[in-house]
Structures are given as structure tokens and as C-alpha cells.
Amino acid sequence: MPALVARVLIDSPLPQLDRLFDYGIPASMAETALPGVRVRVPLRSAGRIADGIIVELAPPGDYTGALSELDEVVSPIPVLTTEVWTLARRASERAAGTASDIVRLAVPNRQVRVEKAYLAAGDRALIPDLPRAAPIAGYLDGALEGAIASGGRLAVDALPGVVDVGNESWVGRWAVTMAAAAASSLSAGKSAILAVPDYRDQQQLEAALAAVLPPELVVHLDARQSNPDRYRGFLRCLSSGPLAIVGNRSVVYAPADNLGLIAVFDDGDPLHSEPLSPYVHTRDAALLRQEQQGAALIFLGHARSTEVERLVEIGWLGTLSPTPAVLPKVIPTAQQQSSDRLAAQARIPSSAWREARAALEHGPVLVQVARPGYAPRLACADCRQSARCQVCEGPLGQKTSRSVPACAWCGALAVRWKCSNCEGEKLRVIGSGATRTAEDLGRAFPGVRVIIADGERQIMHVGPEPALVIATRGAEPIADGGYRAVLLLDGESLVARESLRVGEDCLRTWSNAAALAAHRAPIMLVGVGGALASALATWRQADYARSELADRRQLRFPPAVRVATVTGSLEAVAHAVAAVPGEPSDLLGPVDLGDGLVRTIVRFDYASGADVASALRAELVRNATGRRRPPKAQDRTPRPTLRVRFDDSEPFLDS
């Protein structure tokens, strides 16, 4: 029997290195060179050492050249499990990226001290008793539990409202459902991966988990942790025994032991879309992993994304709604101006103003606004042309009513501003941000405490006392006992944006805010009518997603079809696009992006995704290894880079 070789994944973003390399195993490493461990290996001429991970030990493959030997086993801990490796390879293939880019997301940086402590602790015999499964409230008895036990796939409509999970800790009811689902999986001895879009969601989920699971069974893995904390959590996942693993998008790659459930909350939140190459969305990674490992898969949310709706329509996902149905009390408000002068100034129709005033007698009222700051835009007071930065031509805005106007793009303060059109020197405020809304509302409701929550002033909780809580979308605090009323402002300007996703995006953020209301508290959507308003009012977000998806099918826009954007020089893009199978390819572009770059969007059906990805990936390799400069061109011209990005929604967003 021939000696085994170590097949190693090199840590490199280069597409031409994205394959396994065979290395001989020196006798000194025979004990430690095992699958999953970090190694250092010589690459190309001696002297150059690369980091890598042993993926498998195998008989020598078809490579016939001289084998180099491993240089060093860096650590004995198998950080890359077989499941995660397979997932990384499949996810990267689907996105025409490299597996090591995914592995970098999946395996945190090594922290030597943490690792030493972990190894010194030895195998932890201290495995707590498995929790007992408690029934999951709010849905048909046993429906969720059954799906979790049998590896089912479900789109679950979340329960609106907030609850106290103990210690005066109020969380959204969705978090209780998700925690109960995790407990259900753990009670069967299987781990659960719980992915949430942002930190505030994570805090709610952790509070809900603390109520149903002992802390030894919960691990978190998120971007906010320090590197050592993250690595410590990661190593805990590797030790045996079921765990609830909580985190943001890259938690879907956690090395869960005996995975039984993947649950994703609010998959329509843009934070679930990975900004690092190869840009694999949490939803897609979760779908691949579920298919591969057969765990249960749950997409939980207050609104349904068109992507999930598509999966429901093709039968890949089942659906589950609360039983009995829970309908928030949404009141569409007519656009009639308020008779109250101050309310009118604050853009609030009279009916909404009356409801808010009544609600403020009893507790906090949430006001959701579109933009932070005081004035999102400024214009010349004389000619009304929008005011531009004198440094970079960016739009000017104002943080507070007193602050110096500043550029939204480069941050330059606009001192001694002069209109480029009419030489005017006076600025005029356009629109209202959170701060200005707060000032206006403070005048309309004198004597009421006003709280502002936005990206800069992050507030997680507010008490049950009366207060006006002005929050930008996604920054809403949880109110103890729920808000007594919710006002959704700025809908008109939000809906007016030109973007493929405005409708579903608005419905999602409104629904999330509405879910923070107390039972039967009024929710007022100001200034919006039509299908969107009625979807919110009837709390039938899935219906809206269905009609939205039907529209996208008509137009052949994602997610009815898949897309890939190909960016680079005109020739490189044309060449790459020509390699896409399925003639004649369905193309949009090329459009000129300036700097000698163009972008073409390739559209294709889900069924041909693998072919398109492998064709474009081959083009990436060819472009990276082929001639670097156009022959006879000037020396200093940088090599035209070719970039490919799958399922990129950016070109369809507002400009």
C-alpha cells in the first residue's frame, strides 16, 4: 500500500491556486498531519512557504511530478471539517469564486493563547444534560417541532409582538420562536445554527435562548467579538456535543457537531448579503448546507423575501403561519393634512396625530423615519438648485439644525458656500431627517420626552414610560411591553426610489417596526397607498412577494432568474461573456463605468447556474494567467482585471 499524501488547500485568493495540492508527509509529522489541520507548505521554488489546511489524506493522485513535503503542522486542531470543506467548495463553485475565500470566512484567525488554553482544558467531559423540548408556542401544535425532527424546510411567518423572557428583558416574539426551535433540535441531540442579520437581533435571540437553554449550550460567533473571543467560540463548536450557535451571516459556515437545524431570521435584510468575495448570501449558503447535510431549514421573518417566495413556489420550501393568526392593527392614514398646525409641520395627518397623542398617555410611541441627521439635503435658497460640495460635488446635508452643512460623500464642511448656479450664499433645508422630525414632533407634542435612535445613537431598549422614540429604519429600540402606537413616516419618498427592491424592502422594514407594537396598538403608515399599503394593512406580506415575483418573471429580473455581473476592460468582458454557454446569452450591457471599465450583466436560469459559473470561472483563470499586458501597449498600464460577481443586486439598486 502506497504512503498517503496530504491534499492541501492553499490559503490564497488566486483562482489558479484554487485546487488541492499533494504533499508528502515527513515521518516526524505522521501523527499530526491529519485532515483539517493548519499546515505550512512550500510552494513553487524552495524558500517560499504558504499557509494551508490539509483537506484529506489520500493515495497519491494523478500528479506525477516530484512531491514536496509539508513544511510544518501549525496546530493539531482540525479546524476545517469535511462538511464545511464540502460546503465551501460548493458555495465557491456556485459563485465562481475560490474555496479559500469561503474558508477564510468559515475559519477564524488562529489565536495561539486561546488555542493553548483549549488544548490544556482537554476533552471536556462536562457535557450538560440535554434540554427537554418545550412546545413551540403560536403555531399549530407540533408543526415546527415535526419539521425540525424530520429535516424539513420551511418559510415561517414570524409572530409579531414583544414578550418578556425574564428579568424584564423584552424581545421580539420571533426570537422566542427561534430559541424554541433551537431547543427542540438540541433536545434531540443535534446542533442548531441560528443566523440573524445584526447585533440587536442577536441580543434579542441570546436573551430568548438564555431562557430555554443553559449557557454551556450556547455559542456565539459574530463580527463584533474580538478575535480571541471569536476563536474561542469557534473551538467550542468543534468539541463534541450539540450546541446552539448564534451569529451573523458567516455563522452558516460554523463547524456544528451533528447539525440538526439551520434557522435564518429576516433573510431579506441586506446585512445577510456577504460583502466579501465571492459574495455568497447567507440564504444561499444555508440552502446549500441543508441540501448537503440534511438538517432542517427555517427562514423566519415578518415579511417574505422574493427569493424565499420563489423557493416556496417551486415547492422547495413549505410554509407555516401562526395559529391562531396574529394581525397587527394597521391603520392606513389618508393624506389629509392635519388641522393642527404643528402636527402638519411634522408631516402627520390628523388621524395619526390623534392616535399618537392618545397612545402617549399610556406609553412609548415609535416613529420610524427614513433618514438620520437633521436635513438629508440642502438647496440654494435663491435658485433652489440642490447644494453641492465645493470639493467633490457631493450633496450637502446637515446633522443638526445648528451644525455646519457637510458633504454626504467626502465629509468636507461647507463653509462660505456659494451656489454654483446663481452665486447665492443662503441654504434652504430639503426634507427631514430623524433629528428634524424629533424637533418638529417635540413641538407638536409639548412636554413629551423625545428619544432619537439611529446608527450613531444606538439604543437597544426603552422603558414603558411615555416617550416619542424617533428611529431610523432598522435602529428601532425594543420597548418594554411594546409601543402603544407606531408611526411610519417618509413612506412616500422611500417608495419613490427607483430600485428593483424598494417595494419589498419597505414592506420588510415597516413590518419589522409594526412587530414592535403592543397587542392591538395602532400602526399608522403615512402617505402610502396601493398594494404595498394593503399588504401591510392585511398583514399578507407573502401575497405581495408573490405578485412582486410575478412581475420580475415578466421582466426576467432576479430572483426570477439569476444574474452575474462581469466587469473589466471591454475586450476582457466581451471575451468572458462569449464563453458563457447557452447561446445567445441573455445580456444587459455593456455599460461604461469609466476608467476603461465596462460592465455586462449576464442573465440565466437557475438550472444553468453551474455551467455559467464554471465557464466564467475558467475565464477568470485565463485572464489571471494569460498575457498580462496587451502586446505593444504602454508599460505603465495596469493589467485589466476581470471581475465576476454572481447574484449581485447592486446594478439594480437606486443610484
Next chain:
DNA sequence: AGCACGCCGACT
């Protein structure tokens, strides 16, 4: 990425 190998112009 790096770095060696390989085929054309000025040199002792």
C-alpha cells in the same frame, strides 16, 4: 502574487 525559464539586442 512572485519567480524561474526562455528567446531577441548590445557587449567584451
Next chain:
DNA sequence: GTCGGCGTGCTC
């Protein structure tokens, strides 16, 4: 005749 230019291609 050789030294070295950078264009080309490979990395177990």
C-alpha cells in the same frame, strides 16, 4: 560568441 531584457507560465 555571451549577458540580460522582460514576456510567459507555473506553483504539488
